[in-house]
Amino acid sequence: MxxxxxxxxxxxxxxxxxxxxxxxxxxxxxxxxxxxxxxxxxxxxxxxxxxxxxxxxxxxxxxxxxxxxxxxxxxxxxxxxxxxxxxxxxKIRSFLTFENHKQDNLAVEENHPESITFQSMEDQVLSERVLALPTKFKEVIFMHYFEDMKIREIADVLSVKVNTVKTRLNRGRKMLKSMYEEESE
CATH class of the missing domain: 1.10.1740.10 (RNA polymerase sigma factor, region 2, helix turn helix motif)
Known part of the structure; x- marks a missing residue:
């Protein structure tokens, strides 16, 4: 548009x-x-x-x-x-559980109740973890992965350098990975 x-x-x-x-x-x-x-x-x-x-x-x-x-x-x-x-x-500090977001990634058996429930739980866990990230990492993760924005577009939106966006994406991914690793231990 x-x-x-x-x-x-x-x-x-x-x-x-x-x-x-x-x-x-x-x-x-x-x-x-x-x-x-x-x-x-x-x-x-x-x-x-x-x-x-x-x-x-x-x-x-x-x-x-x-x-x-x-x-x-x-x-x-x-x-x-x-x-x-x-x-x-x-100075908002409250944390609310994220309502089930896009269900584009449902398994092949999308009408199967167990599949829907499992995907919904995975989506909620991922959403909570993304929301738990510090804002500067959360915003780039959201824009890049949930909105499919290019790094240049994100840099323009946030008025930062392209390399800053790349660094934040990398650090945000590492934080999410460590959250998942901590849970599996």
Missing amino acids: ELMDGEIQEMLQDEEMREQFIERMIDQYNQQILWLAYTYVKDHALAEEITQDVFLTCYHKIDTFRNDSSIQTWLYRITVNKCKDQLRKK
Whole structure:
């Protein structure tokens, strides 16, 4: 969903087009933004509030979008900033169990109750472990593995160097691996 400069100008002039564009963005990115916000604040209601605020900000600030990056990257940047602001304000420390996320990876016998239960438990354990990571590792793991973002895109979203993203991914993976190894001992 890339925009050309002319399209942005046209949208700014036509309120109905602006609303339709925002609705398309909500349909396309709502779940990703919600999940990203949740990885920061670990509170579903607060993550929903942040998600709404992201799209409201987008609606009001679409004229500031310079098309230097994708809309998705721009939305992620807004989300990260809003989450960091929220954490600074409230110093959230609560940890909630992550609700069962995407079930794309279900075993072949996806309708088999044992298979669904087992995959659900594995997903929950992985989610809890990712959420337990320090924020700087959790955010790159989420963006890279759950959102399939390229390292360059992550660097743009977080305003850090590509090598910083690579280092954080590597350290985050090592932390997750050690969590699994500790459990098996």
